[in-house]
Amino acid sequence: MLAAIGLDEAQESAYRTLVSLGVADVPDLARRLALGEHEMERALRRLEHHGLAAQSSACPRRWVAAPPGVALGPLLTQQRHELEKAELAAALLADDYRAQASEPGVRDLVEVVTGAGAVGRRFLQLRLGATQEVCALVTGKPDVVSGMDHDAGPESTDRGVDYRVVVERDVLLLPTGRGELSAALGRNERIRTVDRVPTKLVIADRSLAMVPLTPRDAEPAALVVRASGLLESLTGLFDAVWREALPLRLSGGGEPVEERPDGPDATDLEILSLLLAGLTDASVAKRLELGLRTVQRRVKRLMELADVTTRLQLGWHAYERGWVAREPR
Structure with a gap:
C-alpha cells in the first residue's frame, strides 16, 4: 500500500513491523520477515532515507519507527505535488499535440503499429483515451490481431463512456465468449450480433480508429487512423453493420440471447x-x-x-x- 511513496514490499514490511514493535534490532527484524540481515539492513537504510525510521540514540544497534502521522504526511504531500505537476505536464503536451494535429499532413493521418505488444499498448491508449463513445466490430477469430480483442473493463463504463459493439455469432461459440459478453452486457454495454463482420475495428469518439493489418507470415500489425476521409469511411462502415445487427440481451439465467423484433423493419x-x-x-x-x-x-x-x-x-x-x-x- 505504501508503494506510492517509493517503498518496496520488504521496506513496507520492515516499517510495519517496527511500528508494531516500537524498537528492534536487525537480526530480530530479519528473522521475523524471513530476510537476510544484509537485505534487512538495506531496507532500514532506505526507511531512514525517507525519514520513516532511525537508529535508537540509547541503543545504536536497534531501530525505531518514526510516528506514521508525522513521517508519512510530508511524503504523501510531496507525492500529490508530483502528481499535480505530471497532470499539468500532460495537459500542456495534449494542447501542443492538438495544435500540431489541427492541420496534419497526409503522412500523419495514418500510423502503422507493428508487433503484438505495441498493438496491445496502442489499443489500450485508444480505449482509455475515449471520453464519449467506443465503437467496435469483433470477429469470431480472436487471433486476427493480438492485443486488439475487445475488453472494456469496468473503468471505461465507470467513466461514462458509451460502448457499442457488434460481434460475429461465432463469438458465442468461443470457450469464453458467452461469459465475456454477459459481463459486457452487465456493464450496460450495447452489443449486437451479425453472421459476419467485414473486419475487426475500434473507433474512439469518432476521431481515432484502429484496424488490423494481417499480412501472411508477418508479425501482428494495425493501422491507427486519425480524422480523415478514411476515418469517415470506417465510421460509416460501423454504422451500416450496426443497423443490420440484432441486439443482444441477458436472459433470466444471465445468458446472452439475441433480441429478435416482433415485425419486419x-x-x-x-x-x-x-x-x-x-x-x-x-x-x-x-x-x-x-x-x-x-x-x-x-x-x-x-x-x-x-x-x-x-x-x-x-x-x-x-x-x-x-x-x-x-x-x-
Whole structure:
C-alpha cells in the first residue's frame, strides 16, 4: 500500500513491523520477515532515507519507527505535488499535440503499429483515451490481431463512456465468449450480433480508429487512423453493420440471447419489395449494399414471422399483412 511513496514490499514490511514493535534490532527484524540481515539492513537504510525510521540514540544497534502521522504526511504531500505537476505536464503536451494535429499532413493521418505488444499498448491508449463513445466490430477469430480483442473493463463504463459493439455469432461459440459478453452486457454495454463482420475495428469518439493489418507470415500489425476521409469511411462502415445487427440481451439465467423484433423493419420491407419486383437475392444485396447472407437470413426470418415455408407464400402473406402495397391495376 505504501508503494506510492517509493517503498518496496520488504521496506513496507520492515516499517510495519517496527511500528508494531516500537524498537528492534536487525537480526530480530530479519528473522521475523524471513530476510537476510544484509537485505534487512538495506531496507532500514532506505526507511531512514525517507525519514520513516532511525537508529535508537540509547541503543545504536536497534531501530525505531518514526510516528506514521508525522513521517508519512510530508511524503504523501510531496507525492500529490508530483502528481499535480505530471497532470499539468500532460495537459500542456495534449494542447501542443492538438495544435500540431489541427492541420496534419497526409503522412500523419495514418500510423502503422507493428508487433503484438505495441498493438496491445496502442489499443489500450485508444480505449482509455475515449471520453464519449467506443465503437467496435469483433470477429469470431480472436487471433486476427493480438492485443486488439475487445475488453472494456469496468473503468471505461465507470467513466461514462458509451460502448457499442457488434460481434460475429461465432463469438458465442468461443470457450469464453458467452461469459465475456454477459459481463459486457452487465456493464450496460450495447452489443449486437451479425453472421459476419467485414473486419475487426475500434473507433474512439469518432476521431481515432484502429484496424488490423494481417499480412501472411508477418508479425501482428494495425493501422491507427486519425480524422480523415478514411476515418469517415470506417465510421460509416460501423454504422451500416450496426443497423443490420440484432441486439443482444441477458436472459433470466444471465445468458446472452439475441433480441429478435416482433415485425419486419425498414430494411426487411425494402428486401421484400425488391424480391416481389422480381430481383434475385444477389441483386437485392447489391442494390441495398448488403451481404448476400444477410439478405437470405432476413428472408428466412420473415418466413418464420409469417409462419410460411415457401417464398410464394411469403409474398401472399406480405400483401395480406400490409408489409408491402399492391401495385394498382
